[in-house]
Amino acid sequence: MKQEKISPRVIERLTKYLRCLENLNPEDYISSEGLAEKMGFTAAQVRKDLSNFGEFGIRGKGYNIRKLHSDIEKILGVNKTNNIILVGVGRLGTALLSEPEFTKESFNIAGLFDKDEKKIGTEIMGKKIRDLKEIEHFTSSKEDIAMAIITVPKMAAQEVCDVLVKAGIKAILNFVPVKLDIPEGVVIENIDLYGKLQELNYWKERKLK
């Protein structure tokens, strides 16, 4: 698998290709043209994106859907199960836990953590809620816990983030509307509901985006 400098945009599109391929017959072949049309991209872009990582198609024929799906999964590292811990088991955290997406195999919620003593020790969706303080011990006793989701109140977010970094977490999905300080080598994605609403609000009043 060749690897130059990859743009985050390319990786984002890869996740979209994956989604699209899931709804197609795995036995079939699809051309870059065909895939592009479904996605609203250009055929050149589809080919360019994929060519960053190797040669997945057959000239004159297109891409085998099963194979392409599996190849993209490998690129993203979601062909295996990746463990995640979730910190902040409030309404939003609980809601995420029960999202059907999480029944898939590529991610596994390996631990739940909260600060609230009333919650600690109880179970939710069959998973035990642990004390925030145990995070470091938890991640060091199990292997391969590199990701975390943060759904705590605004005030607690940076503190929790620091604990996670100290515990060796390498990737954070942050739902809290706060810019978290993280050291080099840790990646973060922010999901900002309110920001997205503001963007939509801008565009709804003009025609084109």
Next chain:
Amino acid sequence: MKQEKISPRVIERLTKYLRCLENLNPEDYISSEGLAEKMGFTAAQVRKDLSNFGEFGIRGKGYNIRKLHSDIEKILGVNKTNNIILVGVGRLGTALLSEPEFTKESFNIAGLFDKDEKKIGTEIMGKKIRDLKEIEHFTSSKEDIAMAIITVPKMAAQEVCDVLVKAGIKAILNFVPVKLDIPEGVVIENIDLYGKLQELNYWKERKLK
């Protein structure tokens, strides 16, 4: 307010400036350099972004924080209250309703809709849940409902989307992992939790993004 062709990237950054300004003393002035540092952007970018919409700074001094905040709010149209309806009052929908962000004035959840007869007629967070079928009547009887949030099951998403479009909704925030077909003139933002996790998973295994 001048207006050429604005890139979505600019609007996204505008929402981030807003967030950042909220934590600063409104009486103070901040330079593009100072704001850039907080955001992790360049000073040139800050000035360029803002200059798309007018002149908000004072040469030799910088930007007045209260004024800049208020000016960006005006650009985004969030200096007034914008009505939203929420469709799909499941766990995720309920969780979003209780997010502290929604106590702000710029967005107001004007209606809740669901298909489940057990839910219809009951109240949540002091708001009545209505039958999905009433959406069109609801939006046409009240004025100025142009936005919707979709948090329904995957299967129902496109159908709900079509109803919303028919009811005159112009902007949709979609939490369902499905690419929704919308006509020209309607804008959509997708929040794809699972996709973001996949992206993070890719980056966590390499150093730099």
Next chain:
DNA sequence: TAGATTGTTAATCGATTAACAATC
């Protein structure tokens, strides 16, 4: 072989950054 479609190189487009005259 002829037709189709890939992978890749070159051309274009758009977004970011640098530089600086304008001006508070």
Next chain:
DNA sequence: TAGATTGTTAATCGATTAACAATC
């Protein structure tokens, strides 16, 4: 006035698209 910092123009960088030789 001198120093600081804007708003804007020009230069650079990166991402998308077009074109086409390679090849199934």
